[in-house]
Amino acid sequence: MSEQFDVVIVGGGPAGLAAGLYAARMNLRTVLLDRGPLGGQLLNTELIEDYPGFDSIQGHELAMRMGDHARRFGLDVREFEPVMEVDVEADGTKVVRLESGELRAPAVIVAAGGLPRRLGVPGEQELAGRGVSYCAVCDGAFFKGQVLAVVGGGDAALEEGDFLTRYASKVYILHRRNQFRAQPVLQDRARANPKIEFVLEAQVRQIVGDQSVQAIRYVQRGEERQLPVGGVFIFIGFVPNSGLIRPHVEHDAGGYLLTDRELRTSIEGLWAVGDVRAQLTRQIATAVGDGTTAAVSASQYLERRRDQQRQAALA
Ligand code: NAP
Numbered sequence: 001m002s003e004q005f006d007v008v009i010v011g012g013g014p015a016g017l018a019a020g021l022y023a024a025r026m027n028l029r030t031v032l033l034d035r036g037p038l039g040g041q042l043l044n045t046e047l048i049e050d051y052p053g054f055d056s057i058q059g060h061e062l063a064m065r066m067g068d069h070a071r072r073f074g075l076d077v078r079e080f081e082p083v084m085e086v087d088v089e090a091d092g093t094k095v096v097r098l099e100s101g102e103l104r105a106p107a108v109i110v111a112a113g114g115l116p117r118r119l120g121v122p123g124e125q126e127l128a129g130r131g132v133s134y135c136a137v138c139d140g141a142f143f144k145g146q147v148l149a150v151v152g153g154g155d156a157a158l159e160e161g162d163f164l165t166r167y168a169s170k171v172y173i174l175h176r177r178n179q180f181r182a183q184p185v186l187q188d189r190a191r192a193n194p195k196i197e198f199v200l201e202a203q204v205r206q207i208v209g210d211q212s213v214q215a216i217r218y219v220q221r222g223e224e225r226q227l228p229v230g231g232v233f234i235f236i237g238f239v240p241n242s243g244l245i246r247p248h249v250e251h252d253a254g255g256y257l258l259t260d261r262e263l264r265t266s267i268e269g270l271w272a273v274g275d276v277r278a279q280l281t282r283q284i285a286t287a288v289g290d291g292t293t294a295a296v297s298a299s300q301y302l303e304r305r306r307d308q309q310r311q312a313a314l315a
Pocket of ligand 1: 050117118119151152153154155156157159176177179180181235236237238280281282283
């Protein structure tokens with residue numbers, strides 16, 4: 001089965017939903033696909049305090065509001081619809097392949113985000129779901145009264161480490177350097193939390209456990225050490241989902257898609273927005289801005305294309 005659209009949006013986080021809202025409101029025939037429920041990283045975030053206009057709002061509530069808002073303008077939202085591949089035909093038509101068929105459109109906005117980066121140490125894969133987690137909001141409540149380790153030194157590690165102290169009796173934050181990458185406000189909050197202890201210059205070597213996590217092993221300034229913990233939460237960044245684009249598209253060394261000022265990729269008619277593209281920061285507000293820019297740019301592109309097709313028909 002093949003369906004035709006003006007715009008196909010791949011990914012239903014804030015970037016994709018903003019693109020969907022704008023595109024649908026500009027009367028473009030637009031569909032948004034997400035492999036899971038709507039919300040992307042919003043669903044892995046408990047409380048949001050840095051999205052303008054909301055002093056604080058729960059991640060899942062903001063996701064729901066963004067989804068409802070976009071649907072009200074006529075966005076066709078399809079959840080639990082994973083995209084297998086985005087291909088480009090000789091005439092520029094994009095083909096978005098799904099398990100259930102394919103969608104065709106001249107314009108595709110890739111808002112596919114990414115997946116948590118893995119540490120790649122022994123025990124990580126074996127104990128995933130049995131004490132090893134990549135989502136504090138999803139799994140934190142399973143660790144009431146336990147001692148936990150968080151790995152990482154960015155915003156996510158410090159924010160989620162702080163969140164986990166709601167349940168845990170103690171949270172060790174293990175970071176490979178002696179300086180955090182996280183914003184100062186998050187560092188200050190973690191420092192002020194009596195349940196948090198920083199373990200710096202710590203390179204994790206192994207997650208130890210049989211049926212479930214029992215300890216984390218690391219090397220600190222040349223010495224092997226071990227901390228007994230009931231769970232290990234890993235927040236060491238993101239691997240962008242840029243691999244689903246079949247033809248070559250320009251990207252940086254980390255796989256993030258490179259874009260111009262209108263968020264166009266190196267493929268005509270293909271935009272990249274939000275966490276999947278190379279940029280300074282990955283915030284909800286920037287993702288929403290990305291989606292908006294790409295939708296407006298896509299609308300102008302479609303108009304130009306229609307004009308060209310009309311002129312070619314007259315000639
Ligand atoms: P990030 O900013 O890329 O930080 C990743 C952290 O993990 C860094 O401290 C890095 O160490 C460490 N790391 C990377 N690979 C490692 C490895 N193999 N072993 C051990 N440590 C490793 O990722 P993030 O914290 O997930 O944040 C992603 C984006 O989301 C950022 O743009 C961030 O601003 C945004 N975010 C914002 C908020 C907020 O504003 N409240 C909350 C969450 C996320 P080094 O420092 O040594 O490189």
